[in-house]
Amino acid sequence: MTIGEQHIVKSYDVELGKLGDALARMGGLAETQLASAIQALENRDGELAGEVVGGDSRIDSLDTFINEQAIKVLALRAPVADDLRTVVTALKIAGEVERIGDLAANVAKRSLVLNQLPPVAQTRSVSRLGRLSLAMVKDVLDAYLGGDAERALVVRDRDQELDEIHSALFREILTYMMEDPRTITPCSHLLFIAKNLERIGDHATNIAEMTHFRITGKALSEERIKCDTTASLTGMPGHDEL
C-alpha cells in the first residue's frame, strides 16, 4: 500500500479544495482592498476609497461561505490529522482575513474624511507603514497557500518591526499636533489609520501562527515580544479595537 495525496473518497478532496479556493480568493481580495486603501490615502483618491468601502461585502460573503463549508466538512467527514488542521485553520484564518478587510475599509473611510482637510506631511509615513503591513499579509497568505511553515515564521518575526515603526510614527504625529493645534483633526484620523495598519500586522501574525500549526501540527506557544509602546505615551490600552 502507498499513501497518496488524494483521499480514497474523491468528493472529500473536492470539498477540501473548495475551502482552499475560497480562502485563496478571500485573501486575494483582502490584499487588493488594502493596497487600494493605501493608494487612495496617498493620492487623496476619493473614488478609489469609495470602491474599497463598497467592496468589503465581497470579503464578508466569502467568510460566510468558508464558515458554512468548514462546518459541513466537520459534520460529514469528521476530519483528523492534517485534514482536521486544514479545516480548523481555514475557519480561523477566514476570520482573520475578514478583520483585515474591515480594517482596510476603515482606512479608506477615514481617507475620505482626510480629503476634506488640508494635507498632512505624515500621511506619507503612514502609507509606508501600510505597505509594510500589506507585504506581511501577502507573504503570509502565500506561505499558507504554498504550505511553507518557514516563510510563515519569517512573517511573524516582521511584526515587531511594524510595531516599532508604528510607535515611532505615533510619537511623531503627537508632536506634530502639539506644535500646530490646527492639525489635530487630520492627525487624529491619521493616528487611527496607523493603528488600523498596525492591527493588520497582528492579524497577519495570527495567520502565520495558524499556518505553522497547520503544516507542522505544533502550536507556537512562546509569547512574542510586544513593541507597541503607544499605550505608555497616552495611558490608552495598546490594543484597542477601532
Added chain:
Amino acid sequence: MPDQGPPSPKMTARHLAVRYGGKLALKDVDLDIAAGRVTALIGPSGCGKSTFLRCLNRMNDTIPGASVTGEVTLDGEPVYGQGGLDPVLLRARVGMVFQRPNPFPKTIYDNVAFGPRLMGLCREGADMDAVVQSSLESAGLWNEVKDRLGTKGTGLSGGQQQRLCIARAIAVGPEVILMDEPCSALDPIATAKIEELIDSLRDHYTIVIVTHSMQQAARVSQITAFFHLGAIIEVGATEQVFTAPAKELTQGYITGRFG
C-alpha cells in the same frame, strides 16, 4: 486531559512475533499496555492488530500451526514459556470480548455465573446472586434484565448480548479486558452504550480494544497504536495521533489516503 502522569505498564510485549504456518503475521513488536487506560489498536485488515490482541491472553495457542516467539508479561510475570502463567488462570485475569456477541445458549443468570462456577470463585445462592448482579450492573445491563434473569441470553438484542458478554467477562474479576471489535455488529445507540461502558470500566480495568472505526478509537481510548504489515508504526496519546500524527503512514491511514 483527565489523565495525569506516566501510567505504569500493566502488560508488556517485547520482540513479539507470530507465525501462522509459514506466514509471519506479527514481527518484532514492542508495546506497553498502560494500567487503567484504554489502548486502541488500529490498522488495515491483516495488519496484525487482532493477532497481537490474542497474544495477550494466549488465544493464539488454540490456533493450529500458530507459533509465538518473544516475550509478554502481565504485572512483570511472563505469560509464555517455562514458568509462564497457566493459560486458564491467565484468561481469567485477561478476559476477552469478541466481535460478535456470543452468549451461551443458557439463561442470562447462568451466562454470568458460568465463569465463577468454573473457577470455583463463589458458592451458589446469595454469593453467586451478588456476583451476577454486580457484574450485570458494571456492564450497564442490570436494570434491563433484572426481572428476566431466567430467560435465555440469546433472546436479548445484539447490544444487550454484547453487554452480557462483557458482564460474563467481568464476573471472574479480570484485571485486563481485551475487546476485538466489540461494536462492529451493533447499531449506533448500542455502540454508544458500549463506549460509555468502556469509559466507566476504565477505573477498574485495563482495556485493550481493536477497532476499525477511527472515530471509535478517538472517542474511547487514551493511547492509540497503529499497526501496519505486522509491525507497530506509531504509538502515542490518542489526541496526538489524531491531531498531529508523527508518521506519514499513520496520517495516510487515519485520513483515508491509503491507496
